[in-house]
Amino acid sequence: MIIYPPKIIVNVNKCVLETVFETQGRQDVLWYKFPLEYKELLVLEQSDAALVGLLVLAMKNNEDIHIKGAISSKLYYTISSYLIRAIHISNPTYHLITIYPESLSEKVFNIRKIAATGISCGIDSFATIATHEEFEDAYQIKYFTYFNAGSHGVFGGAIANKIYEKGIAKAKAYAALNNIPLISIESNVVDVVGINFQKLHSLYHLSCVLTLQKIISVYYYSSAFRLDYYKLSDNDTSDWDIVLIRLLETESVNFYSSVSQFTRFERTALVSNYKPSYEFLDVCTAAQNSKKINCSKCEKCLRTQVSLELLGKLNEYGAVFDFEVYKIHKDQFISKLIFEKNKNQINLELYLKLKAANQIKLKQYLLNVLPFFCKRIYNLKKWFR
Structure with a gap:
């Protein structure tokens, strides 16, 4: 696999970060779409996002990765030393491969140094928000993200689009109520990789975050399980997020498996005392035709x-x-x-x-x-x- 340097395409009120790559003798494009206002904050200097997004595709195809340009030195170390072998252990059909970057960089991109988290309005999402209200400075949540990177369905189907529109509208309403900016990020990463979203959601979503290293220095990715549950599984990256996401960090951004100190029932108890959840709680992805949110x-x-x-x-x-x-x-x-x-x-x-x-x-x-x-x-x- 060959990964070429990313470039920005401006499209009306959106900007698209595109990365051309070659695999199995054909050329394809991995893209991430943002509101136009974030154009100057996207990382063009390194291919960190593309490397994380396309890693398992290269392992599935048994192709070494040749990167035309730079990647994070820290990311190269953790992926090469630990993550590739961990993914191979979870599923031996994913081959052990080698990454060949043209250069390694220790550059810190942060311009704003802020903390962010995803806002799905689910139990884990609200528990993360509720347990970080007391923190200040670098660990205070100042931005929300909302991804359309496979969790609503793939290939742009009508049902997937309907679920996404419902979710983004609710997220925007909640973010506006709290006066916190919401960054919406769309990507075709699941489509180009072709592996079930649930199996690799952590890689898919955090590849989106890696495009925004100039603005995000701390990112809370809500865990599914408590600290004492761990399984190196091919079924769902949630089973080993507590280790996995730390292997995706760079010199510019730290990832935390938030609320992993609590069980799901304990998180539900926390959220039940968080009054905004009474109006916005959304734990369902099958409510397209329901009278209520869920x-x-x-x-x-x-x-x-x-x-x-x-x-x-x-x-x-x-x-x-x-x-x-x-x-x-x-x-x-x-x-x-x-x-x-x-x-x-x-x-x-x-x-x-x-x-x-x-x-x-x-x-x-x-x-x-x-x-x-x-x-x-x-x-x-x-x-x-």
């Missing part, structure tokens, strides 16, 4: 509502959840949770909270037990026939 019946919606109900705070969220829909689907969700309690840290914690509060009912056990036995009986009858 569909109230998907796994994320149900888990959040069950947690809020245990905390005695669910009634505060009538603006964002449909409680009638919740009541219909609650028992089935808890039934499924009982049988999948060991799936991850989040499931087990919620199951134990429900059990301690005597909120698990016999019918919730039977909802999954009866279909299981009926299926076994059917299979036995079929075998005898």
Whole structure:
């Protein structure tokens, strides 16, 4: 793979940071799109963003990376020494490769030195904001980011665009309420890499942040799990974000796996006391046709509502959840949770909270037990026939 130096293309009220690259004998373009006002703050001097965004594609194709120009010396060290091998361990079909930059740089780009975080308005996002209100100077959140880099769907489909427009509108409203600038960043990184967003979301999103090293010196990337959960997984970078994101730092920007000191239930408790969440909480990506912000019946919606109900705070969220829909689907969700309690840290914690509060009912056990036995009986009858 060959990665050429980035360049800026101005397009009406947007500016696009484009990087031409070659892989498997063909040429393609990786791009990041920003509001025009950030044109002078984009990093053209180094290819750090493109390297992070395209790394796994090169490993999948078993191609060394040749960079025409400079990259961060720190980033080169951490990726070459640790990250490539870690990704290979997580999935041996991703090959061990070598990076060949024309030059290495220790330049610090920061012009403003500010802290930023993503604003999805979910539990982890709001927990990050709520736990950083007391900090000042370099660690005070002064900018929000909102990405359209695969989390809403790929290839610009109508559903993906609808989810994105809904999300960005809500993020803008919340940012305006708090008088904090919002930087929207769009990218085709998932499209060109061609690997499921969830598998590599940390690389995709933080490659976007690396384009803004002149303005962002501290970035909080909300963790999915608490510190004591770690798994070098190919399924989801959330399983090992606490290590992974520190390997993407440069001389100019530090990444922190925020709220990793708290479990999901503890974060929900924190957020339940953060009043802006009563109007803006959005944990759902399946609410395109819902009356409320959240569909109230998907796994994320149900888990959040069950947690809020245990905390005695669910009634505060009538603006964002449909409680009638919740009541219909609650028992089935808890039934499924009982049988999948060991799936991850989040499931087990919620199951134990429900059990301690005597909120698990016999019918919730039977909802999954009866279909299981009926299926076994059917299979036995079929075998005898």
